[in-house]
Structure formats: C-alpha cells, structure tokens
Amino acid sequence: MEISKKVILTGHFGVGKTSLVQQFVKQKFSESYLTTIGVKVDKKQVDVDGAKVNLILWDLAGESSAIKVPKSYLLGTQGIIYVFDVSREETFAYLDDDLLELKKSMLEVPHVILGNKSDLMNEEDLASIKSKVPHEVAFTSAKENTNVEEAFLNLTKMML
C-alpha cells in the first residue's frame, strides 16, 4: 500500500533546507548557496514499517521568520521540519515564536527540529546549543550526510 504525506521544511534562509532535501532525495551536496523563492516541491518514497510512503517535500523559501509563510502553502501539511543553522544564533533565537505560529495553523501536525551544519561546530558547542533550545533537537549535516535520512525517517514514523 502506498500513502502520500506532505511535509514542509521551514526556517530562516541559508540554514540548509534545500541542501537537506537534495542530500535526502538525490544524495547530492553543493557548496554553493542557491536561494529558494516560493516553494520547491520534491518527492521521495521511503519504506517504513512495511509501508511505502511518498514524502512530498515542500521546501519553503526561508524568511526572517516562519510566520511569513503563505497560508496556502500550509494546506494539507502532515509533517513539519523546522531547520536552523547551528552556526548562526539568529536562526534559532525565535524558534519558540515560529513554532507557536505554525502550530496555530496546524495543531496536531508532528514536527522535528533540525540543527543543521553540525560539521561547523564541536561537541561542546552543540551541547551548549541544545541547552539553549527548549525543544528536542536533532543535529544534522547535509554536507557530510550526517543524520539526514534518520531525521526524515523519524518524522515519517511520527506521521504514520
């Protein structure tokens, strides 16, 4: 049986949302930064607990805050990936407010929070960030393909 789940990726610009999708879908990483405007839609099928799940990934253009996401983009969302950049504090300083705003539109939608670019920090710095963010955070590196697939699969399990 195949099922489809729409997942949005949100967070500030330059945090690596598109790189995470590229790594997950195409196993590719590019050093050069390319801005996303609007939304880029990609798809990947995964097998989770015997179910074939088509993840429809809506990679939203990063803004200074998630509250600027057009409402139509959120329709039908079944999972949220909030991405921040561990090396730029401004990208997780308002994480709480952004999540609250998103949850207003999508009360019961499961979410994961990813601290991307973990390759730029040492263990001590990551532990310090974890203590600053009052949520469960998974650290990823799209560049080194660390924890990327695990993060998407974890969310898929939460959505089933």
Place this chain on the structure above:
Amino acid sequence: MNLNELKLAYFKRRSQIVVFDHDGIVLESCNTLSSISNGINLFEEIPFMQGLQHEIAKLRIGEPVIYNCIHTSVFDYQSFFDFIIRKVEDGDDVKWVWLIYDFHEQYENILELQQQRNVSHLQKTSLQKVNKNLVEEIETLERINEGLKTSGSSNILIKSDNQLINVDMKDVLFFEAFGDYVKIHTSKQVHVNYNRIKNIETKLPEDQFVRVHRSYIVRIDKIENIEQSSLQIGDKIIPIGQSFKSSLLDRLEQL
C-alpha cells in the same frame, strides 16, 4: 479581438487549464504547456497535487486556492508556476479547474535579486563573526601585553599568520600601515598583524617610537639619517609626513 489574436494572447500568457474530478482524474486539458492525457490521476502523478486531495475536496464553489511561485515539474515540464485551483459547478456535476501559469522569466528575475540580498546578508553576518573573534583576540593580547609592560619586559605578543609571536621591541625597526593590517618590520623579518596603526601607536613607549607619517611609526634609535621629507632605516627610505615633521624634530631635539 479575433480568434487568432485571442489564441496568441493565450499562448503569450504561457498557461494551461486542466479540469479534473473529485478523485483527481483528468477530464480535459488544453495541453499548451505540458501534455496531460484524460484519465490520468493527478493526485497520484503530480507531486504538487499529492497530499492535497483532502484540502482540494473541501474547497467551496467558486472560492479559489492560490499557490504562487511553485518550483516544480508538471510531468516533464519544469518551471516556476503560479497555480490556481477552483471548484466549479457544471450542471448537476461538480468539477475542479486547475489553472497553470508559467512565470519562469518573472520568477528568475526575482530569484536573482533574492540571491543577491541573501548572499549579502550571509556575508555580512560571517564578517561580523570574524570581526568579533578578532576583537576578542586583540583584547586578550592587549591584556597580556599590558602585563608584560608592567613587568618591565620589552617584549610584546602579536598574532601573525595564525601564530602568536613574541616580538622584542628592541628588534623593531618600524611599523607600516597596510590596509586593515600593520606590517611590523624587525631586523630579522616582517610580521603582519590585523590591527590599526593608530591603535599600535597608543601602546608604544613614547621615548622609543615616533609617528613620522600616517602610515609609519619608527623606532627612534634605528634612524640612520634624515632628509627634508624622508628618513632612512637600513635600506628602507621612509617618507616624513608634513604634519608629523615638527613633532619628529621636537623629539629628536629632546634626545
């Protein structure tokens, strides 16, 4: 407007209209952008549509849902689109109309501007971080150097090429400004330090060094000869700035 003009205008808009039913099955398509055959299930074949079935079914008659700037593919046709989906009554039947507008050119221009804006912001943030680290390093070095000065040592610590170097001030010939850096010429080698010459000047013992030009501070006992507008240290001719000339002569007279 005759029919041909209408067609031309329609093609110029680079758009397509697709009519489908509750299950997403295509009933009609004008196929101006992408070939979409009747009978295809959009909720299974088009990634953008997947996961939207429930929301699209809930639309009220005539009330559109608008998606701007969607970068995706409609079968083999990839572009930046605007999509409008509307539920319409057709006699006793209900259908859905999907309007596809290809705005590739317009959105490419926006993309370019947005790219410039974001890159500029990221570079600025990155530079601010580098500057902050450098300022912290300079402050640390200044504290250490202050300690050395108090203890009567003639040495200072400077950072050059990511190394901390212990420089004996007695070996220094002169300091030379070099953009955001200062070159420290000693009898043995030249060190390059991220600093401003004005900042260096305030840290130096006044009885040993003198500013002779906006870009030069020299060690007084290393001056070999002085001419009208220059002085010589080793084989280096250093210019004397007009505004620094009298203070240089005053200092030399005091010796």
